[in-house]
Amino acid sequence: MVDPTSVFLVPPVPGLDTRRVTADMLWRALEGPLQSPWLTVHDVGRSRQHRPLRTITFGEGPTDLLLWSQMHGDEATATRALADIVEFFAARDDLELHRRLRQHLRITMLPMLNPDGAQAHQRETADGIDLNRDAARLASPEARALAEVRKRLQPAFGFNLHDQDVRRRAGPDGDQVAFAFLAPPVDVHDTWAPVRARARQLVATIAAAALEALPNKVARWSEEYEPRAFGECFQRAGTSTVLIETGALPDDPEKERLRTHLSALFLTAFDRIADGSWEQTDPAVYHGLPLNHAVLHDLHLTGGTAVVDGREAPADIALLFDDPVARQGPRLAELGDLGEATALENVDCAGKWVSITPQEKRSPGTVAPEDPVHVEIRHRPDGPVMAEY
Ligand SMILES: [Zn+2]
Incomplete structure (x- = not known):
């Protein structure tokens, strides 16, 4: 019997270690x-x-x-x-x-x-x-x-x-x-x-x-x-x-x-x-x-205080990644009450501050759906970054 949880009987063949194979x-x-x-x-x-x-x-x-x-x-x-x-x-x-x-x-x-x-x-x-x-x-x-x-x-x-x-x-x-x-x-x-x-x-x-x-x-x-x-x-x-x-x-x-x-x-x-x-x-x-x-989003950051250009508001944040496999290239999908929407992963941000920084130029202080963003989670508004995307 092969134990499916065991280490594998041969190492992976070299030269095929990326998702893109020709x-x-x-x-x-x-x-x-x-x-x-x-x-x-x-x-x-x-x-x-x-x-x-x-x-x-x-x-x-x-x-x-x-x-x-x-x-x-x-x-x-x-x-x-x-x-x-x-x-x-x-x-x-x-x-x-x-x-x-x-x-x-x-x-x-x-x-x-x-x-x-x-x-x-x-x-x-x-x-x-x-x-x-x-x-x-x-x-x-x-x-x-x-x-x-x-x-x-x-x-x-x-x-x-x-x-x-x-x-x-x-x-x-x-x-x-x-x-x-x-x-x-x-x-x-x-x-x-x-x-x-x-x-x-x-x-x-x-x-x-x-x-x-x-x-x-x-x-x-x-x-x-x-x-x-x-x-x-x-x-x-x-x-x-x-x-x-x-x-x-x-x-x-x-x-x-x-x-x-x-x-x-x-x-x-x-x-x-x-x-x-x-x-x-x-x-x-x-x-x-x-x-x-099927889920709507890649990541939900729920229950926290969203911070955009220094302004704070209680809001959930939904992100979609440009590369959802590697979870790279986050874009804002929604800001506000996410209700019954589902994501691949939920992070409970109750009691935390989540700052959202648009990665492209738009009018100061604003962020809109589909914008590439950088997101940082902190325990205090001026505290160290606990997690970022
Ligand atoms: Zn197919």
Whole structure:
């Protein structure tokens, strides 16, 4: 058994330690590991701008798994985690786990399905297409490549890997979501066809491991039926497909911690499928996951005395960060009673002074929504700064 909370069996592959990863960075980082005799690489197509689309395969077992990442070009966390898994397969044949996985499974990975989008750091392809709305029509070369790989392998399980909007909490009272999961529906009636029930069982297995490592930070993605998405299309075609969305953690500006959590979840999933124990997980774990809950703001500073250009008023302060993952670049969102609005994080400022300094020139003494600001919290109006943003 892999302990999902343990330190990871391989260190992260160097050269992929930022949120922005391009095809050049990925294939350069994998040059060494891909020399391994345990791995097979196939070219399965080219992107619109002729970047290679490749699968990497490990194992000779009877159960096929297919994992693909970064169909949205600016969602690279799972690509980085898959690179770490590739390194694990290349380097750790000393482990019993390695032997078990290669005997029971054949694991095919298609990292970075949208390399043109990755290059431009955008969601869509070079043609402006959202690949996850092209699974039915298959108008783009990238979508066709993935659909052809699935058709050829007829895998038992599919892993559709994304990064989600980080302004989500695990239910209204949970923390910021680290991972959200879904067993995508096969129709508008939310039917639990056997193929989808197997996906639910696998999600429950992975989510249980995620909850152990990251309590209060795991959620379920919306179950609205989207017939143009790969999850739905593959599920209907007979591959039990799970959606895994990586969110964010506080103090993890490049998602390096989440990347290693995700590699551990992959190994856990592989191990549970290989030994059959995935079938023993209680599917209630799936239904018990809180829903992804959208929040309005990144940070609330409530109950304090707001200070703008020396003038004091009792007011709550809502901030939105230009970079909500790294929580950098604060802008004023609201000043005043925040009522029922929710944020990723609340700081109780009762009895404290919160000074707001606009970072751009405007008429002296004023600040307005969307202004970049610098915010300082003090215990006394003239005291030392206790916290700042
Ligand atoms: Zn996505």
